[in-house]
Amino acid sequence: MQQKSICFIGGGNMAQAIVFGLLKTGYPANLITVCDPNEDKRSLFTEKKVLFSTDNQTTVEKSDVMVLAVKPQVASDVCSALSAVDFSEKLVISIMAAISVEKITALLFHADNIVRVMPNTPALVSTGMSGLFARANVSMEYKQFAESLLQAVGQTCWVENESDMHTVTAASGSSPAYFFLFMEAMQQSLLNMGLTVQQARLLVQQSALGAAKMVVENPTVELATLRQNVTSKGGTTAAALNVFNEKQLAQIVEQAMLACVERSKEMEKLF
Ligand SMILES: NC(=O)C1=CN([C@@H]2O[C@H](COP(=O)(O)OP(=O)(O)OC[C@H]3O[C@@H](n4cnc5c(N)ncnc54)[C@H](O)[C@@H]3O)[C@@H](O)[C@H]2O)C=CC1
Numbered sequence: 001m002q003q004k005s006i007c008f009i010g011g012g013n014m015a016q017a018i019v020f021g022l023l024k025t026g027y028p029a030n031l032i033t034v035c036d037p038n039e040d041k042r043s044l045f046t047e048k049k050v051l052f053s054t055d056n057q058t059t060v061e062k063s064d065v066m067v068l069a070v071k072p073q074v075a076s077d078v079c080s081a082l083s084a085v086d087f088s089e090k091l092v093i094s095i096m097a098a099i100s101v102e103k104i105t106a107l108l109f110h111a112d113n114i115v116r117v118m119p120n121t122p123a124l125v126s127t128g129m130s131g132l133f134a135r136a137n138v139s140m141e142y143k144q145f146a147e148s149l150l151q152a153v154g155q156t157c158w159v160e161n162e163s164d165m166h167t168v169t170a171a172s173g174s175s176p177a178y179f180f181l182f183m184e185a186m187q188q189s190l191l192n193m194g195l196t197v198q199q200a201r202l203l204v205q206q207s208a209l210g211a212a213k214m215v216v217e218n219p220t221v222e223l224a225t226l227r228q229n230v231t232s233k234g235g236t237t238a239a240a241l242n243v244f245n246e247k248q249l250a251q252i253v254e255q256a257m258l259a260c261v262e263r264s265k266e267m268e269k270l271f
Pocket residue numbers: 009010011012013014015035036037038041056069070071072074078095096097118119120121173174
């Protein structure tokens with residue numbers, strides 16, 4: 001990928017996942033600066049030769065690309081504090097949930113090149129999934145840079161309408177937590193049935209990995225078919241699935257994803 005100087009505003013969980021994922025691809029550490037007021041974060045980055053600063057403005061001024069990776073709640077304050085920076089020759093990538101391009105444009109001076117991204121933490125293990133959105137005015141060069149940045153740590157999917165970023169959040173940004181919750185519940189159940197923590201963890205994680213790999217490596221096979229292939233008539237799997245179906249797992253999942261989308265819409269108005 002093209003090499004540009006990138007600064008991350010915010011060095012929390014998601015920024016770390018992207019930065020450390022990027023380093024694994026060989027992206028030069030000295031082209032990345034992470035800005036965070038929390039000094040405790042410094043050594044996390046500097047021990048990997050990534051630059052660290054507590055001075056957002058000076059760092060942004062020196063960078064080609066700014067990645068906004070702070071919480072949506074502080075987006076306005078963080079952007080307003082950068083009002084002296086001219087963004088006309090810079091690419092702004094925002095990974096903040098629910099913060100619209102319109103909002104960022106209003107807060108930053110001449111920020112014409114904004115790409116919104118909804119990544120997820122598996123970027124850390126080069127298996128991220130990111131949804132991307134840019135308005136029509138953003139140049140192909142900037143769109144391609146944003147795409148290659150996220151492709152360095154996983155896969156990408158563009159959406160044409162910004163409103164779809166709410167939906168994407170339910171599918172990429174938040175969804176690893178759904179799978180972790182499911183695995184936690186399986187692990188707890190195995191512990192309750194007398195297995196050790198190590199046994200339970202190994203059984204759950206390897207089965208989850210295997211199932212995900214089956215899906216990825218059989219793109220033409222329906223998910224339902226993969227499920228049916230495990231489910232013998234009158235057998236053990238059918239007994240388990242009957243419980244999920246009786247408890248309406250599909251409806252629970254839909255309600256959860258809708259709640260995620262609704263919260264994203266609410267946050268767009270709040271922050
Ligand atoms: N955690 C996740 O799985 C995902 C998070 N996101 C988005 O990424 C953004 C960051 O989320 P997390 O990394 O989870 O949060 P986090 O709380 O782990 O990190 C936020 C960081 O911003 C820093 N910060 C606060 N004020 C700052 C300032 N004025 N200048 C620079 N840094 C400042 C904090 O010290 C903290 O280290 C959020 O907007 C979230 O919506 C998007 C997709 C997935």
